[in-house]
Amino acid sequence: MAGTRGRDLVKTFISERVQRRWARAARAARKVDLASLRKQRIQARDLRTHLNELIYVADERLALPAIGSTQFRKPQGADWGWRPALWRGPLPVPGMSSVKNKSELGEEVKLFHDCAFSELTLRQLRNTREADLAPYGLRMDVFKFDGSFLSLVVELPPESVQGLQRRHLLRMDTIVEMEKPLEIFARLNIKHGPNTEQIVRELPLHAEDVMVEFDLAYTKLNEKRVEKAWLDLIFEGPDMNQVVLRDLTFSRRPRAEL
Template identity: 70%
Template sequence: MRQGKTGIIQRFYQKGLARYWARSARAASTTELPALRKQRLRARKLRQHLNTLISISEGRLALPLVGSTAFFRPHGTDWYWRPALWREPLAQVGMSSAPNREMLGEEVTLFHDCRVSELTLRQLRNTREADLAPYGLRMDVFRFDGSFLSLVIDLPFEAVDGLKRNHLIRLDSIVELEKPLEIFARLNIKHGPNTEQIVRELPLNEEEIMVEFDLAYSKLNEKRVEKAWIDLIFEGPEMNQVTLRDVTFSRRPRAEF
């Protein structure tokens, strides 16, 4: 109740203040100079605070909305998803000397076999006009004495619920590289005792970095599908900085001819 009264009083005060400055502006051409000089000083101080508020608020409101799931989805999409790492702030935003099997949130895990880890990971806030994802992931790799480096993204149950061999699973990403390297995406689908795997190379030289996994060419047992995950595999990552501005997934039935 007290907060409600305070809010009402504040609204009345703000309306009264706005009316005061509106009247002062209308009367400025006839106000006596000593009074006008004082009003000008007060107005300049107020304008400084208002400009600061406007500048900060416009910057923050221009950022992608936290929690956003907005991204392009092909016609006929029956499931789509942006992992939480690119959607929500992590409790731990960064780590250095990242060990093998280190988790970033609940869906993304780092895998490598380095004896001495010189890997740094950091979640960052996306601020570019082209970004739809609120957050991105930056990975700095210095000396690399291992044989493999990958990020494993566990897909939610909805990704495999009702999954058929006529489905296409699409991965879209926005990737920035300090210097060229190869990134492969491997879709893994566990069905019974077997795991179906489909590998695609990300077309990093193209404007649209997208790959599709066509399950029609797999030996998927539709009745025994249990779970799925994606491996993002980085080839030759030494002395490089990789920024994944966005990673999204969608699923749709392939067109029938």
């Protein structure tokens, strides 16, 4: 204990000496000879590189919420829940401009459109608000839009359809911010054998908690042949708008027996 405390005191003393040295150099910068100033500039730039890297990483790790967080509010009785990787952690390529049709952002999210000339941008954002549970969000900027459709497709993991039955309710929760009002529809697609079941719901964007549920009881789902599922977020009239999806989560639960 005493040894650790002593080392900490030495580190503090050295840090304070370094700070005082650079404070003196900064005050004398207008009067020092040019040869000395040139040498100090090189040293300061090298030091700044390391300091900027430290500050960037520290801001990233210390900001709320924690990177990799899978925490979110699931409905009672849920037997599966999931937040896509784009909203959990940093992507190798955080954004793109003039986004082409079928462009991928991460492994699970893909953008579809039929614009002749793309004026769309996608960018992953770091969520720092205390109210946010998702570490990251997705911002989509739409400038001139000359297409007839724009949709964001999210591939659901294999776990989402393991043991999937018609008695299940599949739920999607999101946090949406927009520059101006527009309509957003969520279409659930479930492939079973040669057929694909589709259920469409309009997002209640006027509500505080944006949530839709898909009741599989109203489908002709062949429970023995379910292969995969994906969800389309369809944006109607996106021209000259910015949409931010602060979070996107999925869960499922069996319907209560009557």
